[in-house]
Amino acid sequence: MKKRGLRFYTKIYFKIIAQDIKSKMSYRADFIISTIGMIFTNISGFVSFWILFRNFPSINGWSYHEMLFLYGFSLVSITPVQCLFDNNWSLRQQVYTGDFIKYCFRPINLFFYYQSEVFDIKGLGQLAFGIGTMAYSWSKLDIGFSAFMLLKLIVFLITASLIMIALQNAAAATCFWIQNSFYVLDLAFKFKDYAKYPITIFSPVFRFIFTFVIPIAFIAYYPSYVVLRPDEVPLLSWLSPLVGVVFFIISYKIWMRGALKYNGTGS
Amino acid sequence: MKLKKYLSFTRAGIIEEMQFRASFIIMVVGNLLYLIIVYFLWKAIYASSGSEVVNGMTFEDTLIYLVLATALFNFLDLYVVWQIGRDIQSGKIVLDLCKPIEYRKYIFWSYSGSFVTHFFLTFLPTFIVVSAVTHGAIPLGINLLFFMFSVVMAISINYSIDFFVGTICLYTQSIWGINIMKQVIVLLLSGATIPLAFFPEPLKSIMYYLPFQSIYNAPLSILLDGDPSVETLLTTLGTQLFWTVAMLVISKLFWKASVKQITVNGG
Amino acid sequence: MGKIIEIKNVTKEFKVLNRREGLKGSLKDLFSRDYKIVRAVDNVTMSIEQGEIVGYLGPNGAGKSTTIKMMTGVLEPTSGEILVDGNIPYKNRAKNAENIGVVFGQRSQLWWALPLIESFKLLRDIYQIPQENYEQMLELYKSLVDIEPILHKPVRQMSLGQRTLSDILAAFLHDPKIVFLDEPTIGLDVSMKAKIRTLIHELNRRRNTTVILTTHDMGDVDALCRRIVIIDKGKMLYNNDIEHLKGFFGSYRTLKIRLDGDLEQWAQQLAQELPDFSVSADDEWISVLVDEEKAKVIDVLAGLQKKYRIRDMQLEEISTEEVIKKIYEEGVQ
Numbered sequence: 001m002k003k004r005g006l007r008f009y010t011k012i013y014f015k016i017i018a019q020d021i022k023s024k025m026s027y028r029a030d031f032i033i034s035t036i037g038m039i040f041t042n043i044s045g046f047v048s049f050w051i052l053f054r055n056f057p058s059i060n061g062w063s064y065h066e067m068l069f070l071y072g073f074s075l076v077s078i079t080p081v082q083c084l085f086d087n088n089w090s091l092r093q094q095v096y097t098g099d100f101i102k103y104c105f106r107p108i109n110l111f112f113y114y115q116s117e118v119f120d121i122k123g124l125g126q127l128a129f130g131i132g133t134m135a136y137s138w139s140k141l142d143i144g145f146s147a148f149m150l151l152k153l154i155v156f157l158i159t160a161s162l163i164m165i166a167l168q169n170a171a172a173a174t175c176f177w178i179q180n181s182f183y184v185l186d187l188a189f190k191f192k193d194y195a196k197y198p199i200t201i202f203s204p205v206f207r208f209i210f211t212f213v214i215p216i217a218f219i220a221y222y223p224s225y226v227v228l229r230p231d232e233v234p235l236l237s238w239l240s241p242l243v244g245v246v247f248f249i250i251s252y253k254i255w256m257r258g259a260l261k262y263n264g265t266g267s
Numbered sequence: 268m269k270l271k272k273y274l275s276f277t278r279a280g281i282i283e284e285m286q287f288r289a290s291f292i293i294m295v296v297g298n299l300l301y302l303i304i305v306y307f308l309w310k311a312i313y314a315s316s317g318s319e320v321v322n323g324m325t326f327e328d329t330l331i332y333l334v335l336a337t338a339l340f341n342f343l344d345l346y347v348v349w350q351i352g353r354d355i356q357s358g359k360i361v362l363d364l365c366k367p368i369e370y371r372k373y374i375f376w377s378y379s380g381s382f383v384t385h386f387f388l389t390f391l392p393t394f395i396v397v398s399a400v401t402h403g404a405i406p407l408g409i410n411l412l413f414f415m416f417s418v419v420m421a422i423s424i425n426y427s428i429d430f431f432v433g434t435i436c437l438y439t440q441s442i443w444g445i446n447i448m449k450q451v452i453v454l455l456l457s458g459a460t461i462p463l464a465f466f467p468e469p470l471k472s473i474m475y476y477l478p479f480q481s482i483y484n485a486p487l488s489i490l491l492d493g494d495p496s497v498e499t500l501l502t503t504l505g506t507q508l509f510w511t512v513a514m515l516v517i518s519k520l521f522w523k524a525s526v527k528q529i530t531v532n533g534g
Numbered sequence: 535m536g537k538i539i540e541i542k543n544v545t546k547e548f549k550v551l552n553r554r555e556g557l558k559g560s561l562k563d564l565f566s567r568d569y570k571i572v573r574a575v576d577n578v579t580m581s582i583e584q585g586e587i588v589g590y591l592g593p594n595g596a597g598k599s600t601t602i603k604m605m606t607g608v609l610e611p612t613s614g615e616i617l618v619d620g621n622i623p624y625k626n627r628a629k630n631a632e633n634i635g636v637v638f639g640q641r642s643q644l645w646w647a648l649p650l651i652e653s654f655k656l657l658r659d660i661y662q663i664p665q666e667n668y669e670q671m672l673e674l675y676k677s678l679v680d681i682e683p684i685l686h687k688p689v690r691q692m693s694l695g696q697r698t699l700s701d702i703l704a705a706f707l708h709d710p711k712i713v714f715l716d717e718p719t720i721g722l723d724v725s726m727k728a729k730i731r732t733l734i735h736e737l738n739r740r741r742n743t744t745v746i747l748t749t750h751d752m753g754d755v756d757a758l759c760r761r762i763v764i765i766d767k768g769k770m771l772y773n774n775d776i777e778h779l780k781g782f783f784g785s786y787r788t789l790k791i792r793l794d795g796d797l798e799q800w801a802q803q804l805a806q807e808l809p810d811f812s813v814s815a816d817d818e819w820i821s822v823l824v825d826e827e828k829a830k831v832i833d834v835l836a837g838l839q840k841k842y843r844i845r846d847m848q849l850e851e852i853s854t855e856e857v858i859k860k861i862y863e864e865g866v867q
Binding site for chain 3: 004008011012015016019020023024026098099101102104105106107108109110117260262
Binding site for chain 2: 027029030033034035036037038040041044047048051052053054055056057058059060183184186187190194197201202203206214
C-alpha cells in the first residue's frame with residue numbers, strides 16, 4: 001500500500017480546497033449575499049450585546065470590556081469550525097439520501113475526505129469581526145501588550161476552537177444513528193452563543209455542567225483568563241489545550257464509528 | 268369538502284413529526300438549556316443593576332416574557348425559506364406549481380401539522396408550567412381569547428414574511444444568505460430575544476413601525492397584560508391586522524410577479 | 535488467471551424498524567419500537583477470476599447492492615468470508631479501495647462543481663497515480679471515446695449520459711484490478727448505452743480489469759457478460775455461463791405471430807387455448823413460449839393456422855431476457 005502521511009494529506013487538502021473556492025467564486029451572487037448575511041449576524045450579535053450590557057459597568061465582577069473581549073474570543077475560536085468543518089451540515093442529508101456512500105470508496109481517510117470537500121470562506125468575515133472586537137477591548141483594558149501574551153492568546157485560541165469543532169463533529173455524527181439530527185447540530189451550533197458569557201453567572205451546578213459535561217466554558221471563558229487576568233488563572237484554564245485535543249480525538253472516533261456503521265440506506 | 272383536503276396535509280404532517288422522536292427530546296433539552304442560560308444571564312443583569320425594576324419590567328416579568336417567547340418561537344419557526352429554496356434548486360417547484368393547489372397554500376398546509384404538534388408539545392406545556400410556577404403572574408381571562416387571535420395573526424405575518432423571503436430565492440438561489448438575514452432581523456426586531464422595553468429610544472420607536480414586533484411582542488404583551496385599556500388592545504390588534512393583510516398582499520403579489528421569472532435548474 | 539474475489543457463505547442481516555400505520559400507529563412508535571431482522575444476503579458463495587466480466591442479476595431488492603457494498607468494504611458481513619485480491623475489504627477499506635473502482639447507479643462520485651479534468655487531477659493525486667500512467671490512461675480514453683467535449687465541462691452541467699460516462703472513466707482511472715458497476719446504463723438512450731457498453735468492453739479487454747456489473751438491462755448482459763450470477767431474496771439462484779443457462783431452456787422457442795385486430799385480446803384468447811405455454815403481446819407480435827418437450831412448434835403453428843388467419847410469423851430462440859424472467863419466476867431445477 002502506498003504511504004499516505006501528513007505531507008500527502010496537506011497537499012491533497014489544499015488542492016481540494018482550492019478547487020472548492022474556485023467553484024464557489026463562480027457563484028458570485030451567492031457569495032456576496034452569504035457574506036452580507038454573515039455580517040448581519042455579527043452586527044445583530046453586537047447590537048444585542050450592547051443593548052443588554054450598555055447600562056451596567058460590570059456583570060458578576062466582569063467589566064464591560066472584559067465581556068467584550070470574551071465575546072471577541074468566542075467569535076475567533078468558532079471560526080475554524082465555520083470555515084473548515086462546514087460540510088458537517090450536509091452530512092445528515094447525504095446520509096439520508098445515501099449519497100454519503102461515495103466517500104467510502106476512496107483510499108484515504110473518510111473523515112478527512114468528507115471535511116475537505118467544503119471550505120466556507122464567509123467564516124473569514126467572522127474572524128475579522130472577532131479580531132476587531134478583541135483588539136478594541138484589549139486597547140480599552142489596562143492589561144498591557146507583549147509578544148508572549150499574543151503567543152499565549154494564539155495557542156489558547158487554537159485549542160479552544162478544537163472544542164467547538166469537537167462538539168460539532170459529535171453532533172453531526174448523530175445522524176448516523178438518529179433520523180433527524182438537524183436539531184442536535186443546531187443545538188451544538190447555539191452553544192457558540194452561550195460560550196461568550198462568564199461562567200460565574202451560573203449557579204455551581206450549572207458551572208459544573210458547562211465545564212465538565214458540555215464543556216462550553218472552554219470555548220472562551222477559561223482560555224481568555226490567560227490574557228485577561230494572568231495573575232488569577234484557574235487551573236482549568238491551563239487544562240484547556242488538553243481538553244481541546246482530547247475532545248477533538250473523541251469526536252473524531254465517534255464520527256468514524258458512525259460512518260463505518262453506516263449501511264448506505266436508499267440502496 | 269375543501270377543508271378536508273387541507274386537513275389531510277395537517278394529518279400527514281403530524282405523523283411525519285412523530286417519527287422523529289429523538290428530535291423531540293433534543294428540542295426540549297435544547298430549549299431547557301437556552302432557558303437556563305437566559306435565566307442566569309438576566310439574573311446577573313438584574314443583580315448588577317441594583318434595582319428591582321429595569322425599564323419598567325421586573326426580573327419575573329422579563330423571564331416570563333422570554334420563556335413564552337421561546338415557546339412561541341418553537342412553533343412559529345418554520346423552514347419555509349429553506350424548503351422553497353431547495354424546491355427551486357432541485358427544480359421540484361415545477362411539479363408543485365402543477366399541483367391542483369396554490370403553492371403558497373400547499374407549503375402553508377404542509378407545515379400546519381407541525382404547528383399543531385409544536386403547539387401541544389412545547390407551547391402549551393410551557394404555558395401551564397409557567398402559570399403554575401408563577402402563581403398567577405399570567406392573567407387568565409379574556410386576554411387568552413385576544414391572545415389566540417393575536418397568535419393566529421402572528422402566524423400569518425410570520426409565514427408571509429418567510430414566503431416573501433423564500434420568493435427572493437427565485438432570483439439569487441443563495442438560500443443560506445437570504446435565510447440568515449431574515450432570521451437575524453426577525454429575531455432581533457420582533458422582541459423574541461430581548462423584550463422591546465430594553466431597546467434604546469430611537470430604535471424602539473422604529474420597531475413599532477415595522478411588521479416584526481407584531482410576531483412576538485404583540486401577542487405576548489396582550490397575554491401578559493391582565494388589564495389592558497381598550498385603546499391599547501385595539502392599537503395592538505389593529506396594527507397586527509394591518510400587517511397581516513399588508514404582508515399577505517405583498518408576498519402574494521411578489522410571488523405572482525416572480526413566478527414568471529422561473530428558470531429551472533437541470534433538465 | 536487467479537481468483538480475484540472469493541466469497542464464502544456470506545450472510546448479511548439488517549435490523550429494520552416496523553412502522554405502524556396511521557396516526558395512532560405513529561403515536562405508538564414514539565414509545566415502543568418493533569424491529570425485525572431482514573436477511574438481505576443469505577449464504578452466498580462464489581468466486582470471480584481476474585479479467586472476467588460477471589453480470590450480477592436479480593430483481594429489485596434481491597441483495598445485489600448489499601453484496602457489492604460488502605465487496606467494497608462499506609458493509610461488514612454478518613457471517614462468512616470475503617476476500618478481494620487477498621484483502622478482507624471491511625478490515626482494510628482504504629487498502630481495498632486502491633484496487634477497486636466503483637460506479638454506483640446515478641450517484642456521481644465526481645466533484646459536482648468541477649470540470650471533469652479537475653476531478654481527474656484530484657483523483658490522480660488521491661490515488662497517487664504516476665504521471666506517466668495517468669497520461670497513458672487519458673490517451674487510452676481519448677482513443678476510445680470522444681471526451682474532449684466533456685473534459686472541461688463541470689459535472690453538474692452534464693447530461694445523464696455524459697455523467698455516467700465520466701463516472702466510468704473516473705472509476706478506471708487508477709487502473710484498478712476490479713471495477714464494480716451498479717446499473718451503469720440505467721436511464722440512458724440507446725446510442726449512449728451502446729457507447730458505454732463498448733467502452734466497458736474495451737477497458738476490460740485492454741487492461742484485463744475484472745468487471746462486476748449489476749443491471750436490469752439484458753442488452754448489457756448480452757453485450758458484455760459471459761457469466762452471470764442470479765440472486766433473489768438474498769439467495770443465489772444461478773452462477774454459471776449464460777450459454778449453459780440457455781441450455782436449461784434449450785427446448786424452449788418463441789413463436790411470434792401477427793393477427794388482425796387487438797393483439798391483447800387475441801393474446802388472452804390464445805392463453806386460454808394453450809394453457810401449457812406463456813402467451814404475451816406487444817405492439818406488433820403475439821409471442822408464445824413453446825416448450826418443445828411438450829409440443830413441437832410446428833404443431834402449435836399448424837393448430838393455430840386452422841383457426842386463425844395468421845398474417846405473419848417468426849421463430850426465435852429463447853432470449854436472455856426470457857431466461858432470466860423464467861428463473862425469477864420459477865427458479866432453476
